[in-house]
Amino acid sequence: MSHSVLAVENLTKRYGEVQAVGGISFQVAEGEVFGLLGPNGAGKTSTIEILEGLREADGGSVLVCGYDPQTQSDELKHEIGAALQATALPEKLKVIEALHLFAGFYKRRRNPEDLLKRLGLVEKRTAFYGQLSGGQKQRLALAIALINDPKVVFLDEPTAGLDAQVRREIYDIIEELRRDKKTIVLTTHYIEEAERLCDRVAIVDHGQIIVQGTPRELKQASADKTRIEVRLAREESEEKLRALEGVSDCRTLNGIYVLHCQRPPQAIVSLVKHLEAQANELVSLEIATPSLEDVFIELTGRRLRD
Amino acid sequence: MTNLLTLTRMRVRLALRNKMFFFFSIVMPLGFFFLYAGVFAKGIPKNVASLLGPVLALNVMGSFWGLSATLVMFREQGILRRFHVTPATATDMLVSSILANYVLTLPTVITELLLARFLFHVPSLGNLLSVLLLVSIGTISFGSLGLVIASVTNTMQETQVLNQLLWLPLIFLSGATIPFTYLSSLVQHIALFLPATYLVAGLKRAIVDNYGPEKLLLILGSLTAWFLLTLFLSSQLFRWEPEARIAKKAKLYVAATAIPFLLLGIWENRYGRVIAQERVAVERLDEADRAEHQAKQRAQRQDANQPDQDDSDHK
Numbered sequence: 001m002s003h004s005v006l007a008v009e010n011l012t013k014r015y016g017e018v019q020a021v022g023g024i025s026f027q028v029a030e031g032e033v034f035g036l037l038g039p040n041g042a043g044k045t046s047t048i049e050i051l052e053g054l055r056e057a058d059g060g061s062v063l064v065c066g067y068d069p070q071t072q073s074d075e076l077k078h079e080i081g082a083a084l085q086a087t088a089l090p091e092k093l094k095v096i097e098a099l100h101l102f103a104g105f106y107k108r109r110r111n112p113e114d115l116l117k118r119l120g121l122v123e124k125r126t127a128f129y130g131q132l133s134g135g136q137k138q139r140l141a142l143a144i145a146l147i148n149d150p151k152v153v154f155l156d157e158p159t160a161g162l163d164a165q166v167r168r169e170i171y172d173i174i175e176e177l178r179r180d181k182k183t184i185v186l187t188t189h190y191i192e193e194a195e196r197l198c199d200r201v202a203i204v205d206h207g208q209i210i211v212q213g214t215p216r217e218l219k220q221a222s223a224d225k226t227r228i229e230v231r232l233a234r235e236e237s238e239e240k241l242r243a244l245e246g247v248s249d250c251r252t253l254n255g256i257y258v259l260h261c262q263r264p265p266q267a268i269v270s271l272v273k274h275l276e277a278q279a280n281e282l283v284s285l286e287i288a289t290p291s292l293e294d295v296f297i298e299l300t301g302r303r304l305r306d
Numbered sequence: 307m308t309n310l311l312t313l314t315r316m317r318v319r320l321a322l323r324n325k326m327f328f329f330f331s332i333v334m335p336l337g338f339f340f341l342y343a344g345v346f347a348k349g350i351p352k353n354v355a356s357l358l359g360p361v362l363a364l365n366v367m368g369s370f371w372g373l374s375a376t377l378v379m380f381r382e383q384g385i386l387r388r389f390h391v392t393p394a395t396a397t398d399m400l401v402s403s404i405l406a407n408y409v410l411t412l413p414t415v416i417t418e419l420l421l422a423r424f425l426f427h428v429p430s431l432g433n434l435l436s437v438l439l440l441v442s443i444g445t446i447s448f449g450s451l452g453l454v455i456a457s458v459t460n461t462m463q464e465t466q467v468l469n470q471l472l473w474l475p476l477i478f479l480s481g482a483t484i485p486f487t488y489l490s491s492l493v494q495h496i497a498l499f500l501p502a503t504y505l506v507a508g509l510k511r512a513i514v515d516n517y518g519p520e521k522l523l524l525i526l527g528s529l530t531a532w533f534l535l536t537l538f539l540s541s542q543l544f545r546w547e548p549e550a551r552i553a554k555k556a557k558l559y560v561a562a563t564a565i566p567f568l569l570l571g572i573w574e575n576r577y578g579r580v581i582a583q584e585r586v587a588v589e590r591l592d593e594a595d596r597a598e599h600q601a602k603q604r605a606q607r608q609d610a611n612q613p614d615q616d617d618s619d620h621k
Contacts, residue, residue, distance in 0.1 A: 052391050054546075077393045086548075087388040090380070092323040093316070104312035105392040144388075 003030045005152055005183050006051065011060035013046050013207075020046040022207035023060070028152075028200075031181035033174075037194040037292065038204035044187035045085055047204075048156050051185065052082050065151050078107055081150030083141040085157045085187075091130030095121055095140055098129060099147055106148035115143040119173060135166030142173055153177065155186040159193060171196060191293045203296055210299045218295050226290060228259040228267060231283035232275070245270040309398040310405070313389075317376075317406030330372060332414055335365040339418045343426050354426040356591055358418070359509030360482045362437075365414055366444040367476055367502055369407050371469050373452030377403060378465045381456070382548050390546040397541055400453050404537075407449040408442065415441050436512035436519050443526055444505045447533035451563075454536045457543035458557045476502040481510075486584045494581055499564075499571030501532055507580050514587065524570065531566040539563055 006028040013021040021043040028034040036044040049055045051062060053069035053076050062069055067076040089098055099112035116122050119139045124132060132140065138158065145153055158174065159167040167190075174197050177184060188194055194201045195215045202212035211218060236257065241250040246266030247259045261267040264287060275282060321327040342361045347353035377399075380386045389399065419437070422428045431437065455472070459465040477483050479493060480502035486494060497503045508525040511517040519526065539559055543552060574580055 054387070054390055074393060077391065080391075082391045084384075084388060084391065087384045089388065090316075090320050090385060092320050097316070097319070101312060101316050102392060105309055105394050 004028065005030045005065055006034075006185065007061075007063045008047070008051070009061045011047065011050065011062060012058045013043070013050060013055065014058050019207050021050070021057075024202075024204070024207070024209050025060075026202050026209060026212060028183060028185055030183055032199045033178050033184045033186070033197055035194045035198035035201045036185070036187040036204050037189070037191070037198075037201050037296070038187075039189055042204040043207035044204055045156055046207075048154050048185060048187050049084075052080060052154050053077060078148065079151045080154060081145035081148060081152075082154040083138070083145045083156065083158055085160065087141070089129045089140075091128060093129045094126050095129070095132070096125045098140060099143060102144045102147045108149050110147055110149050112143075112147065115146060118176075119143045120169075133166075134162055135169060138162060138166070138170060139173065142170070146177075150182075152183045152185065155184060157187055157189070159188070159190065167193075191291055191296075195292055201292065203292070203299065205296075205300050211295070215292060218292060219290050221295070226261045226264045227288040228261055228264060228271070229286045229288060230257045230259065230271065231255065231285075232257065233281035233283055236275075236278070236280060240274070241271070244274055247271075309394045310402050313394060313398055313402035314405045314409070317402055318409055321372075321406065321410050327372065327410070330368065331410060335361075335368065335414050336417070338364055339421065343422065347426075349426055351426060351428045352594060353591070354422055355428045355430070355432075356510065356514055356587065358422050358428065358431075358513050359511075360506050362415055362418060362441060362509050363444070363480070363482045363502065363506040364477065365418065366411065366441055366505065367448050367482070368473075369411050369445055370448045370452035370455065371473065373403055373407050373449050374455035374459075374465050374469060375462065377453065377456035378459060378462050381545060382462060384548055386546045387548070396544040396546070400537065400540055400544065403453060404446050404449040407452075408445050411445045412441070430516070432513035432516045433518050436517055436522055437509065439519055439526055440505065440508045440512060440522065440529075443529045443533065447501065447529045447536065450533050450536035450540065453540035454543075454560055454563060457540045457545070458552055458560055460551050476500060479503070481506045481584065485588065486581070487588045495575055498574045498578065498580060499567055501529060501567050503580065504528060504567070504570065507583065510587065511583065528566045528570045532563065535566065536563045 004027045008027070009025050011021055011024045012019070024043070024047055026034070036047060038044050046055065050057045051064055051069060053073035056070055064076055065079040067073075067079070069076055093101070096112060096116065099115060103109040103112055116125055119142060121136065121139055121143065124136055124140075129137070129140070142155075142158070145155070155174070159170045162170065171193070174184065174186070178197065178199075184197075186193075186197065198215065200212065200214050201218060202209045203218070204210070211221070213221070238250045238252060238257070241247060241257060241259060244259075244267060246261055246263040246268075247270070248262050249260040251258050259267060259271070268285075272282070321331075339361050342357045343349065343354045347357050377386075386399065419431055423431055451472070455465060455468050459468055479489065479497040480486075480500055481497075482502060486497070486503070486506075489497065504525045508517075508522050512522065539562060543556055543559070545552065
């Protein structure tokens with residue numbers, strides 16, 4: 001891993017009787033997009049808000065850009081940008097004024113006009129915040145998060161509550177930031193978001209990281225959940241298919257044989273050989289690789305949005 | 307300092323785009339001015355001068371209302387928490403509120419003074435330096451009271467209730483609406499514990515009796531001490547987060563802000579001159595009215611006698 005700009009060690013946070021964060025540890029390298037994936041109430045927002053210096057941790061250590069958010073919050077705030085989950089701006093503030101307003105707080109600042117162009121807000125330059133759509137408000141939130149050319153950008157549920165098309169627009173913007181090698185920490189409960197945008201993902205549940213790694217690593221760890229879905233010309237015995245090399249289970253669903261595989265390549269080879277021997281034919285074959293949702297279900301026994 | 311100016315500019319800009327601001331900070335104070343000067347004082351210059359202090363005080367005191375409501379609205383809508391993630395501090399947020407409030411209040415006060423001088427022909431506005439000092443310290447200290455209200459209330463509803471509870475005694479017991487001498491002796495002595503009473507009295511003395519700042523030091527000092535206490539308290543109780551609730555115990559800290567005027571009230575009740583000065587001012591005004599009335603009657607009598615003399619001359 002290259003130079004680490006963010007290091008969290010055994011972080012804890014409690015609200016009364018509720019243990020929101022129960023000993024989380026992770027590191028984020030410079031230029032990396034790191035995602036905290038988990039259901040609502042998993043402790044993602046508490047974690048990110050401690051990193052931003054908005055909340056005080058109960059225990060553990062945190063360093064962001066070399067600063068402790070609890071004791072060096074003033075210095076830290078010049079180095080980070082954030083799009084918070086539940087936030088707003090005054091209704092009668094114009095888009096361009098909002099950018100100038102926030103630019104005024106920082107030592108280092110980017111040209112507001114450039115950010116308007118980059119985030120597709122030029123046409124809304126003089127519109128009031130109250131007149132913007134949900135997607136435009138979120139794009140403005142991203143523009144404000146970038147106004148100080150931050151070393152680390154925190155995005156807390158950047159697409160929550162937005163429709164699919166607007167969500168994809170936000171993904172494009174984040175992917176552009178990723179290409180620019182901006183260090184990003186984001187929280188999400190959308191699988192697609194984590195898979196598409198993050199270099200590494202930590203799956204969080206009940207205030208703890210269950211597993212972390214690249215989306216590919218996490219899915220590989222759950223490789224026996226790869227499914228091969230086949231249609232055959234003639235009926236076949238489930239038991240015989242289950243006995244094939246590389247196949248761990250087989251079920252029939254609406255005429256489709258679903259083979260659960262630990263080693264998909266071997267399973268396909270042995271399936272083809274078996275069908276030739278039986279003078280049967282493959283009508284169609286689809287491979288469904290496990291998603292992060294499958295990984296989450298495997299590890300927690302629940303769906304992300306349960 | 308840059309953060310402070312940036313936030314102050316934003317607050318002024320937002321206020322100028324707010325219809326409610328225009329009504330409560332411009333239309334209503336000027337409406338009060340014309341009611342006092344045109345109706346209560348009947349446009350008579352010396353009466354206008356004596357009511358100018360109360361009308362300016364109403365304008366200055368009213369600022370706490372809008373200030374507390376705006377800050378609570380910012381907190382409830384999650385606007386404050388967005389600023390929390392920037393290098394802006396709680397003190398920046400609080401002081402910018404007071405500065406913006408001052409910048410927005412001063413033009414109305416100046417307009418009222420100019421209208422009194424040139425529309426109602428008040429011969430003298432008294433000691434303008436004292437008026438400016440009282441208006442300035444009054445605006446920032448009552449603004450700071452608004453910040454305390456925003457700090458100790460959890461919802462907009464609570465804020466409005468507390469504003470109402472404070473506003474009524476401030477305007478009815480201070481001499482800003484009901485003349486101080488009309489109040490019963492007991493109420494007058496209670497009113498001596500209110501900052502508003504001293505603001506009204508100070509402005510009257512500065513305008514009518516031409517008091518310089520050196521004669522108003524006690525009032526100016528008490529208002530300044532009150533401002534510092536309320537600002538300190540509000541910075542200690544400031545909350546960025548909408549869900550953050552203030553402990554009931556903390557609400558008792560507000561009692562600490564009463565200390566300057568509790569001490570001044572005790573002193574005034576024992577040795578003070580505010581009540582006596584008010585009586586003298588009213589007597590002087592009554593005397594002037596009587597003298598004017600008598601002069602009018604004499605003139606009428608002379609006019610009535612004049613035709614008889616003219617008739618006898620003809621004869």
